[in-house]
Amino acid sequence: MNSKIYQIFIEPFKALQNKTFAKLYLAQTISLLGDAFSWVGLALLAYQIDKENSPVILATALTLRVTAFIVFSPFAGILADKVERKKILYVTHFIRMGIICCLPFITSEWQIYVLVFFLNVFNAFFTPTYRAIIPQVVEGKYYREAIGLSTATFQLLGVLGPALAGIIAVWLGAREIFFLDGISFVLAGILILSIPSKELQKGVTDEAKQSQSTWSDVIKGIRLLFGNNTLRFALAIEFVSAIAGAMILVNTISHIKNSLLLDDKYYGWAMAIFGIGAAIAAFLLGSLDRSKTRSTSLISGAFLLGISICMVNYVGYPVLLVLWLFAGLGQSLAEMPSETLIAETIASENQGKVYGSHFAFSHLWWAIAYPIAGYLGSQFPKSEFLYGGILTIILGIIAIIIFKPSFNFQNK
Structure with a gap:
């Protein structure tokens, strides 16, 4: 039993035996830590510029971020097939570094909006390209482990990064902390530049390079995404997950402060x-059986989210912590399989297009979910999570009835 548990925990790190993935993973980890510094710095900067209006400034900045992803990421997948992928990674990387280093010098609200929007325009080109590369450089048998390790690192840094950034911001200052993100971009950029270009071009075909119709390629990526029964079901579950996730992100603070009367x-x-x-x-998901967990993960994740948030209005703080632990488990179970499924069900020459389309639509779901969560939180302050949980469960049942495929496909 102990050896089996040890195997489950050690399995995700086997993907790091691939030197190309190891460099990309380390670059991503450094960059994500730097991003945590920037978002903490941005919150402090918004407060400096307009104390009363700082929540609106941050909400607008987040909306612009999602908008940039929705509009530009479908084109990123096309560009990843036509332009040298290494060039896309390092050019967009260093442009983002330059934008970040402008943030310490801004003095007005509109400057925040402009810089955040353009920062995420280039992020919209970087991230789908990065995701399209991983299934080409990592062996099929380790691909789920690679995705699991990347996603787990993203989640952990989402928790630990802002805490560390908050401590450093007190020491350095709200504006100076942006330069740390700039340094993280330099370190990550060096790792990207050290990877041979040919390693990042695997899976790119001459036909994809020579395609002249950008719009038809974008439409093809969307058609392949929604035309695939397995991906269509996964995307439907991601919408369910976004509804529940938005409820957690938008309404937890008001519930804790106004309903439970607790502090920050x-x-x-x-x-x-x-x-x-x-x-x-x-x-852990990357270490589980590769052939039988897709539908189980998606369905259990959606219902775990729905059930967890349903009960929040009627429990105390200690139970809320347990429910939020299960909700976190549910969100990864509901969202993580999609990235693996694209690699397993879409031909390699079309994966760039589909990753770009998936990145856009997965963020569109959140753009829809945030207003729903805000409406429930403002109109039903004593039962918003109950209604959000019921909505999540109902949408999950609809997704299963309408979209659930057989999942009978051959793994690579």
Whole structure:
């Protein structure tokens, strides 16, 4: 039993035996830590510029971020097939570094909006390209482990990064912390530049390079995404997950402060527990059986989210922490299989297009979910999570009835 448990925990790290993936993973980890510094710095900067209006400034910045992803990421997948992928990675990387280093010098609200929007335009080109590369450089038998390790790292840094950034911001200052993100971009950029270009071009065909119709390629990526029964079901479950996730992100703070009458530190612990739950599920999911867990993961994740948030309005803070741990587990179970399924069900020459389309639509779901969560939180402050949980479960049942495929496909 002990050896089996040890095997489950050690399995995700086997993907790091691939030197190309190891460099990409380390670059991503450094960059994600730097991003945590920037978002903490941005919150402090918004407060400096307009104390009364800082929540609106941050909400607008997040909306612009999602908008940039929705509009530009479908084109990123096309560009990843036509332009040298290494060039896309390092050019967009260093442009983002330059934008980040402008943030310490801004003095007005509109400057935040402009810089955040363009920062995420280039992020919209970087991230789908990065995701399209991984299934080409990692052996099929380790691909789920690679995705699990990347996702778990993302979740853990989402919890630990802001805490570390908050401590450093007190020491350095709100504006100076952006330069740390700039340094992280330099370190990650060096790792990207050290990877041979040919390693990152695997899976790119001459036909994809020579395609002249950008719009038809974008439409093809969308058609392949929604035309695939397995991916269509996974995307439907991601919408269900976005509804529940938005409820957690938007309404947890008001529930803890207004309903439970607790202070900010309790909110921090609750969100940390949620992130830890998501990281645990992401880390372990890559080590489970490769042929039987897709539909189980998607369905159990959606219902775990729905059931967890249903009960929040009627329990105390200690039980809320347990529920948020399960909700974090549910979110990773509901969202993580999609990335693996694209690699397993879409031909390699079309994966760039589909990753770009998936990145856009997965963020569109959140753009829809945030207003729903805000409406429930404002109109039903004593039962918002109950209604959000019921909506999640109903949408999950509809997704299963309408979209659930057989999942009978051959793994690579």
